[in-house]
Amino acid sequence: MSEDFEPNIVAFLCNWCSYAGADLAGTSRIHYPANIKVIRVMCSGRVNPLYVMNALQQGADGVLVSGCHPGDCHYMEGNYYARRRLGIFKDLLEFVGVDPRRFHMSWVSASEGHKWKEVVEKTVEDVRAAGPFEGFRRRQIDW
Amino acid sequence: MDLEQLRKTAAEVVAKDDVKYLIGWKKGTYGYRVSPVFIENEADTEDLIFSPLCTANLVTYLTLVEKPPLPRGQKPDTRKVALMVKGCDSRAVAQILVEKGIEREQIIVIGCPCPGVIDVNLLVAKYPEVAENTELKWSGEDFVLIRGGEEIPVKREEVLAEKCRLCRYPNPVVSDIMIGEPVKPWQTEEDTGVSELEGKNVAERWEYWEEQFARCIRCYSCRNVCPLCYCEDCILDRLNPTWINRAVNFSENTAFHIARAFHLAGRCVECGECERVCPVKIPLGRLNRKLAREVRDNYGFEPGLDPDGKPFQASYKPDDPEDFIL
Numbered sequence: 001m002s003e004d005f006e007p008n009i010v011a012f013l014c015n016w017c018s019y020a021g022a023d024l025a026g027t028s029r030i031h032y033p034a035n036i037k038v039i040r041v042m043c044s045g046r047v048n049p050l051y052v053m054n055a056l057q058q059g060a061d062g063v064l065v066s067g068c069h070p071g072d073c074h075y076m077e078g079n080y081y082a083r084r085r086l087g088i089f090k091d092l093l094e095f096v097g098v099d100p101r102r103f104h105m106s107w108v109s110a111s112e113g114h115k116w117k118e119v120v121e122k123t124v125e126d127v128r129a130a131g132p133f134e135g136f137r138r139r140q141i142d143w
Numbered sequence: 144m145d146l147e148q149l150r151k152t153a154a155e156v157v158a159k160d161d162v163k164y165l166i167g168w169k170k171g172t173y174g175y176r177v178s179p180v181f182i183e184n185e186a187d188t189e190d191l192i193f194s195p196l197c198t199a200n201l202v203t204y205l206t207l208v209e210k211p212p213l214p215r216g217q218k219p220d221t222r223k224v225a226l227m228v229k230g231c232d233s234r235a236v237a238q239i240l241v242e243k244g245i246e247r248e249q250i251i252v253i254g255c256p257c258p259g260v261i262d263v264n265l266l267v268a269k270y271p272e273v274a275e276n277t278e279l280k281w282s283g284e285d286f287v288l289i290r291g292g293e294e295i296p297v298k299r300e301e302v303l304a305e306k307c308r309l310c311r312y313p314n315p316v317v318s319d320i321m322i323g324e325p326v327k328p329w330q331t332e333e334d335t336g337v338s339e340l341e342g343k344n345v346a347e348r349w350e351y352w353e354e355q356f357a358r359c360i361r362c363y364s365c366r367n368v369c370p371l372c373y374c375e376d377c378i379l380d381r382l383n384p385t386w387i388n389r390a391v392n393f394s395e396n397t398a399f400h401i402a403r404a405f406h407l408a409g410r411c412v413e414c415g416e417c418e419r420v421c422p423v424k425i426p427l428g429r430l431n432r433k434l435a436r437e438v439r440d441n442y443g444f445e446p447g448l449d450p451d452g453k454p455f456q457a458s459y460k461p462d463d464p465e466d467f468i469l
Contacts, residue, residue, distance in 0.1 A: 106468055
């Protein structure tokens, strides 16, 4: 593994907790790795597991999904559904042979800027260890 | 299985005014083949059979019915559809009822307790000669092959389909009419296909599936035959967004198989049809059974048992496992 591999990580953050948490980390000047590309969604329950699959297919080396803590969901129960779906999806990815370190899920609330930093650091570290994702990446045909 | 009783019951059902047709099995045109049959009048019920060769899951036909737009003034046909189900098929019916894919009043379920069906490939490999009037019957624990007037006993473990080795529900869970006596569930075998893969590490599993998915020709037979793949607007057919490109290459094939398996997570009733119809013999059942196992072990949920229950992915428990969450 080359030392200078910078992983490309797609993060789906829920609007109400994790996005605000990441925002807090920013306004509090907390340093965290810049490998995360944030996509804001209204709820972690909005994250279709096919998003994760498509991200991996289109060039991401890892995916992070983050939402409100159980019981704190703005829509009461969205994160419970997300937990179930993405939990089973993670099992599927692992069974197919995609490194489980590439897909992470976390609960980060709006006040947890520090936790956000830890989550990102852990994710980046894991994906870096797993290396560039070649797996089933969609190849651009070079005419 | 008492065929006389089956045909008599079928004739009674078909004779009713509010029944459109009955879906059952009949003897195929040659060899070991058995084909589905749609019976509309009483006389045709003589064709019906139920034997270890009846592997096909007829529940697919419930949701395959074409629904063309009706001419003005014409009322839709609201007559019922009757169909024969084995244990595994009945779970598919229950799961479709859970998802409200079909109304309970619209169907008449004729339950056939099933002592296990065969894998026709295994049977052909063992008895390749095809003769006129070939029949296979249950006899006690084993099967008996009737070919050209002679009876050949066939050992159960030699030809039994893989799904039946793992079957825990040989008796229909949903039925209006039961034919014959319930069978005693047998000792199931360890699901070696899944366990063996679970024992490998991630890289070895990837190697295994890479080889399997690379062979896929994307005929979509697995989707079309699946009793639970009945979305009118399947993501595979959708152009915007194009979840999965039409190109047949390894990347798209893998995406297709991940999407297919995921859409059946917590829904698959393990009827084994996808695996049976696959022209390139991809062990799709392993993907489905792995997810079914995770769902059963970690979430305590089993699809297709309670027609009044809730779908797995559209429900939750506050104490679902979350050890994978950072």
